[in-house]
Amino acid sequence: MTPLAPTMQAFFTQRLIGQRQVSPNTIASYRDAFRLLLAFAQQRTGRPPARLRVEDLDAPTIAAFLEHLERDRGSSARTRNTRLAAVHSLFRFAALTHPEHAELIARVLAIQPKRADRPVIAFLTDPEIDALLAAPDRTTWLGRRDHALLVTAIQTGLRVSELTSVRRREVALEHGAHIQCQGKGRKQRITPLTRNTLTVLSAWIKRQPGLPDDPLFPASQGGHLSRDAVERLVSESARARSHVATLPPLVPATAAQPIEDAAARAAINQIMSRPDCKAAFPDGRWTAEVVEIARLAPLSPSLDVAYAENLGGPGLDPSNPLSAVRLCFNPRHSSWLDVSLDHAQKAVNIVGMNPALEVVSLRCSQQAEDGPLLVSFVVAAPPNLVLVLRHHGRSFLCGGHHRVYRLLKAGFSQVPCVVKDVPGLQEIVRYGSSLSFQAPVLMAPRPPLFPDFADPALASIAPLRVTRKVTRIRPDEYLVPT
Numbered sequence: 001m002t003p004l005a006p007t008m009q010a011f012f013t014q015r016l017i018g019q020r021q022v023s024p025n026t027i028a029s030y031r032d033a034f035r036l037l038l039a040f041a042q043q044r045t046g047r048p049p050a051r052l053r054v055e056d057l058d059a060p061t062i063a064a065f066l067e068h069l070e071r072d073r074g075s076s077a078r079t080r081n082t083r084l085a086a087v088h089s090l091f092r093f094a095a096l097t098h099p100e101h102a103e104l105i106a107r108v109l110a111i112q113p114k115r116a117d118r119p120v121i122a123f124l125t126d127p128e129i130d131a132l133l134a135a136p137d138r139t140t141w142l143g144r145r146d147h148a149l150l151v152t153a154i155q156t157g158l159r160v161s162e163l164t165s166v167r168r169r170e171v172a173l174e175h176g177a178h179i180q181c182q183g184k185g186r187k188q189r190i191t192p193l194t195r196n197t198l199t200v201l202s203a204w205i206k207r208q209p210g211l212p213d214d215p216l217f218p219a220s221q222g223g224h225l226s227r228d229a230v231e232r233l234v235s236e237s238a239r240a241r242s243h244v245a246t247l248p249p250l251v252p253a254t255a256a257q258p259i260e261d262a263a264a265r266a267a268i269n270q271i272m273s274r275p276d277c278k279a280a281f282p283d284g285r286w287t288a289e290v291v292e293i294a295r296l297a298p299l300s301p302s303l304d305v306a307y308a309e310n311l312g313g314p315g316l317d318p319s320n321p322l323s324a325v326r327l328c329f330n331p332r333h334s335s336w337l338d339v340s341l342d343h344a345q346k347a348v349n350i351v352g353m354n355p356a357l358e359v360v361s362l363r364c365s366q367q368a369e370d371g372p373l374l375v376s377f378v379v380a381a382p383p384n385l386v387l388v389l390r391h392h393g394r395s396f397l398c399g400g401h402h403r404v405y406r407l408l409k410a411g412f413s414q415v416p417c418v419v420k421d422v423p424g425l426q427e428i429v430r431y432g433s434s435l436s437f438q439a440p441v442l443m444a445p446r447p448p449l450f451p452d453f454a455d456p457a458l459a460s461i462a463p464l465r466v467t468r469k470v471t472r473i474r475p476d477e478y479l480v481p482t
Helices: 005-021 024-045 059-071 078-095 098-110 126-133 141-156 160-165 195-207 226-247 261-270 275-280 304-310 321-328 402-410 425-431 450-455
Strands: 178-182 188-192 254-257 285-291 297-298 301-302 336-340 348-351 358-365 374-380 388-393 392-399 414-421 459-464 467-471
Touching: 005 024, 005 078, 024 059, 024 078, 059 078, 059 098, 078 098, 078 195, 126 141, 141 160, 141 195, 160 178, 160 226, 188 392, 261 275, 261 285, 261 321, 261 414, 301 304, 301 402, 321 402, 321 414, 388 425, 392 402, 402 414, 402 450, 450 459
Parallel strands: 297 392, 388 414
Antiparallel strands: 178 188, 254 285, 285 414, 301 467, 336 348, 358 374, 388 392, 459 467
């Protein structure tokens, strides 16, 4: 073994770790630089790394290595300078242990870094910030985490590595609210929080219990987020916006026609003649029609894939319109209710898949201070038909997203539904969920359309409570200038 190997090992263990206490990122960068250098020297001299000598790494070899990085590996001038800094650091350490190679070391240290252009630092405009913050789906755990992360990053300007390493105990939410982290070069940074960031972080921490040393923005498995995960979060929005810019604008059209199939029309008339259907959808205001799925603009940005794929059973057949009617005009269409209890706050939360469900009576009682919390409620559920509202030449899907998704996946191009013309968007929003697309998105040159749920460039699949998946269209990517 030549003196180079123990010198290089001592450089990492004694100099970098023991004396300088450099960060793991710096150690990894130096390791990668010497891995490339040793491979290059082996190819140049024919000696394996364990037999390389100090004189094998002379100034001409180092200069040839730097040229190899730029010419063969496509490295930038900044990357070349980073590798050269690692070499200089090693040779400054070697000058103390190998004075017999003082001239060789001096020649290597005389190699100058290359000048590199400094790009102009870009920044986000207010509309771009609003679009970025609107991208995460805050109905899911991942969406709330991503939204809080982006709000914190935009306000504080923390590096990605700083942001992902922040722990819960390093956030102060009381008087003088601030966030503390250890930044580059082991510098302690304390950044005040604005009122909006404080509100978002307070809500996130309250809904995400954990220990003081837990990450503030954990991964789905509880550990620290990686830099790649944050990069994907930001780049997904850019890819979706780029894809939407290539889509043709929506041509205004009603895209509806009467139901011609006799069996389907008879089944619909029988259902619509029921007293509850007549009360909810009176004649003269609502009509039963067939609408093209490709022209429907959904009001809700999210749907449960697993739930939708289990609707309708195996009998759905695009050549049989009656099979779609049985799914879309079934007044007894089932819908689950998710009931969660908060014993500490003595509160109950009831969430249903059907937006037409309404809790008309709710009562909570507790016989003893430490006894069970008794909850009783009454749910009113009008006929759950597929609802489409028309405004300004556009068809908006306000109810039945999961059934239309099931038809889309089964090969249907049209959906039977009840349709009503409305004078403005305010009436449309009343039929949708509380997280509907905003008016500028719905009236954009190319609004979100229902087939976008199946487009991987426009929709994302995110795990929700492990057992279910939600696909979501990113809303604000549709605001493309005309």
